[in-house]
Amino acid sequence: MEQCDDGNLIAGDGCSPTCTIEIHWSCVLNSAMLSVCTPIPQINMTITLASTIKSPTSNSVVFTFDISPVIPALNSLDFSQAITCDLNNTASSLDYSYNGNGVLTLTANYNSSLQGQNIALQFDPSLVSSAFEQVLSSNLSFTVAPDNNLPATVYDDGTY
Numbered sequence: 001m002e003q004c005d006d007g008n009l010i011a012g013d014g015c016s017p018t019c020t021i022e023i024h025w026s027c028v029l030n031s032a033m034l035s036v037c038t039p040i041p042q043i044n045m046t047i048t049l050a051s052t053i054k055s056p057t058s059n060s061v062v063f064t065f066d067i068s069p070v071i072p073a074l075n076s077l078d079f080s081q082a083i084t085c086d087l088n089n090t091a092s093s094l095d096y097s098y099n100g101n102g103v104l105t106l107t108a109n110y111n112s113s114l115q116g117q118n119i120a121l122q123f124d125p126s127l128v129s130s131a132f133e134q135v136l137s138s139n140l141s142f143t144v145a146p147d148n149n150l151p152a153t154v155y156d157d158g159t160y
């Protein structure tokens with residue numbers, strides 16, 4: 001069954017020569033039963049590291065990220081699904097918290113040193129994409145270096 005029919009065999013106009021809807025397009029039928037296709041707006045979302053704070057009393061570090069633009073759909077996003085981050089290899093737990101206004105915090109409790117690690121993070125918010133907008137993924141790389149001059153190394157119980 002054809003997904004669309006715009007009466008031509010031209011690609012790149014939303015309806016392919018084989019009558020399938022092209023990626024990032026949506027199509028509706030007009031009164032003449034021809035498909036009218038329009039491009040789906042794409043949102044480039046960026047994530048940047050705002051701060052890195054080492055807890056003075058536990059083996060944990062809090063990363064704060066800024067995400068823009070702010071879209072309401074992020075409030076219901078499961079960031080633990082939307083973000084892949086190689087901290088998973090050394091962190092015993094990763095907890096994401098989004099404030100609803102563009103600020104994401106990641107609390108990493110770790111059991112081996114994070115200090116100086118290069119972190120590659122991929123943010124794939126495709127879970128919030130809809131038929132009306134496509135949210136593109138973004139990448140971020142950074143080196144773990146707490147802003148409060150406490151190294152993100154492991155302290156034993158006796159330290160606290």
Ligand SMILES: [Ca+2]
Binds near residue numbers: 008013015
């Ligand atoms: Ca076409």
